[in-house]
Amino acid sequence: MDCRIRAAHPDDAPAVSEVILAALRETNARDYTASVIERLQQGFGPDAVRTLIGKRKAFVAIAGSRVVGTAGLDGSVVRTVFVAPDAQGRGVGRMLMAEIERVSRDAGIETLTVPSSVTAESFYAMLGFKAVRDSHHGEERTIIMERSLASA
Template sequence: MDGNVVRTVFVAPDVQACGIGKLLMAEIERTARERNIRWLTLSSSVTAETFYVGIGFSAVRGSYHGDERTIIMERLLHDSPK
């Protein structure tokens, strides 16, 4: 994490869809709450967008880095300390 921005989270292809990504993101969210961060932002690959939507993120806008398209996504942490 860099402030409220999640920089990179990867799960090895041979163990995807086993719950590891959800566990990693839960730990990132726990850390964010401890730091009184109220929302998280990340840049998702097109293939990971469904995963992030499934854990509560919303697409904000598309972004391009050369030919590579990414989706900027955000999630409000409702139960963050005020």
């Protein structure tokens, strides 16, 4: 997909929220119960996303004038990587992760950690992340994965 990656701005929050909510409802819902999806959605409204953009390094993938993906970096932890359902499987996630890795290397980060959804585990594995342990928040299972940037 022809898109560009740039730093997210607070005024991107409504569009980023839309991407996240659509991905949760359409993609992650295949692997999680409706109650888990409902709980997760509550944390990604426009105001919450605006706050996240202000707290971490956040990026958006733009195709034309549309936000089609997002990713964040909180220290050495990769957060909130989502791609619009109609843009999934077209390289957007890889482009976002390449930017996360570039910024991490520039900051001297040696190892990235990502709390992966069940849905995204194979995506991160394809990028060289290894499962370290499982984490559970109620009925939500998250796979903690790591990747050394020194060996990449």
